[in-house]
Amino acid sequence: MTEREYARVFSRYAGEEGDLIPLLQKVQERAGYIPEDAVGRISEFLKLSENRIYGVASFYSQFRFTEPGRHSIKICLGTACHVSGGQILADAVERDLGITDGQTTEDGRFDFRRVACLGCCALAPVVQIDDVIHSRVTVIRFKEILDEYK
């Protein structure tokens, strides 16, 4: 993100402590992750130590500190998905793409997150790729779905 982009994001907030999480969310929405320099800039803007900011950002699972891939795979491991085989799908990602939770493939095609629940439990197991939720996914179907994303 450029200097100006940061300035534009910051201009929407009063600079209070309570703005920290929304600010981090906005930065991640734009940059796709929390870049290293964002912590310093937010620190100056909110007058909180960088330590505090990193402490908060790393507490919440939403924030990532590495660049995302072109497509984001989220495997739901909520209870309903777990009992319907969500873990087997997560294993498939780890095996076939060679990445674990929070990582991005070397070619930058996919990043992968295990998530607690996407709230589509009646259609378990579900997988979210970018903004699309795929329901009742099997190992074989999952492979086909991934092939659609280049």
Added chain:
Amino acid sequence: MNTNKFIQQREKAARKWDRLQKSRVPLIYLGSASCGRAAGAMDVLAAVKKTLKDRSLKAKMVHVGCIGPCYLEPLMDVQMPGRPRVSYANVTPELAKRIVVSNLVKGDPMGKLAVGYFDGNGHGKIPGIKRFFDLPMLKPQVRVVLRNCGFIEPEDIDHYIANDGYSGIVKALETGPEKVIAEVEEAGLRGRGGAGFPTFRKWEICRNSPGETKYMICNADEGDPGAFMNRSLIEGDPHAVLEGLLIAAYAIGASHGYIYIRAEYPLAIVRLEKAIGQMREYGFLGKDILGSGFDFDITIKEGAGAFVCGEETALISSIEGKRGMPKSRPPFPAVCGLHGMPTIINNVETLGTLPNIMRNGAEWYSRLGVQGNRGTKTFSLVGKVRRTGLIEVPLGTSLRKIIFDIGGGTLKPFKAVQTGGPSGGCLSEEFLDTPGDYESLAAAGSIMGSGGLIVMDEDTCVVDLARYFLEFTQAESCGKCSPCRVGTRHLVEILKRITRGDAEPDDLIKLQNLGETVKRGSLCGLGQTAPNPVLTTLQYFRPEYLMHVKEKHCEAAVCRELIEYRVVPGKCTGCQRCVDVCPTGAITGPRSEPHNLDPDKCIKCRACYEICRFDAIAGDAIIIRSMRESDEQAN
């Protein structure tokens, strides 16, 4: 107070609603909440639009929320002028085209394909089609909170107002805050987030606490994996929750409100934002609401993914921009909460109930449910049950009625039901007649929780399930207090040993002792309830633990280290579909001869098992079973 403007708004909304019901063009309803979308509603929508265009047909699309039976998604309904609305289930794009053409061109509602019709709009019935609400899943339900879901357009405030919306807050403003609290007390409403604390008592404490500013927070951080009641309600009827928030804020004397909602629910957030905008426009937010002198505004705060933030003090820390760590109580948030001010946090469903209580009165509400447990409760009924979905029943309804009458039971023999998510317990068959109320579930060692019901059949391993829940709470433990931080970690390690087949009989005693210690010693609700899944399964499913420990046997064939994949030679036709999908070359064999599966190469990825079932000639030639069974055969 001045209600003239509201009366005008209500008349305008009623006219709009009436025009829709008596529409002269066909109406096509589509359930387009997150779950409908996941099931393919958007593809159906595209197919409908294309069919209308290709055939030059006229129809109006009505986008509604989730009506509940998720197993029928995507649901699409057609209402021809002057006729009732007819519902079709599991609609594919091709089927959608046929339905549209049949209804709009031929005037044939395709009675055999329809699942039900709605008789709400005064258009009589259609011979040969059942009433939708007579379907076995719907009939035993009582819809109070969910009354509008699937009927109104959630993004249109007029639809809500036309269905008695915002008349609850008008009544509240007329009677005054004390009367509102008294009404909620008489109704017997208890917090629907899980703990079941009487709502009025919390409010009273807050109202009577000194503080210049008071805050009202809606907890929509539905963190329980396996639960989606709050998401569905917000997506299907956001104004009901917002009206509830207004009523609660007015009762406690709050001037500002927050909705703390999971970032994982983008559609719900969008609907809330739109709804809040409409409220401002209609004068339900801002200064001097309806001329009553009551000022109130709402801010949406997106949660950033921390289960512990469902705990009140942690949620407050998170809104303040801190790590979401709980604090020891007292002081309770009702006395000293957000920014040190008296604060009330109510769950989405609690708030969604309030307009109904205000509108229909406490006496009406207290007729539902049983003594001490008044009203209805929504549940997300999922897992290995035939009819999955979102349901609402009076409190006290037995688990048997919910799982078997509404849910249609399980395909394979029933084994257990988990109530209350990771904080709840796993109950065996003997508890099926337990009434679904706060006290009975607690006595059984579980909790009501927010409403997740996960049904398990004999293919679910309860030890694996306990490990799953503990891995979840261990990862979500904030780390502030050591009983929870260290205790859950060790519980997971013991459970992992058991599921791997490396455990000693001693481990079960350790598990029990440690579980009880974590429960007693932890600071907040997360740690205090985290061992519940372990303790209840140890109590009700001990033989299954012993089998894992002593015989290294997983009856459900789930625990990876204890199972194996096998080709059944008598069934395998040698079609080679499994050979093609096996990623490690573990399956070999010439065409038309039974294949060979090398267990040393097999990584248990399940690809062969699935392809055999869906795509192969034999259908069931590959099985997953406990290794002990092969040992027995060998002997």
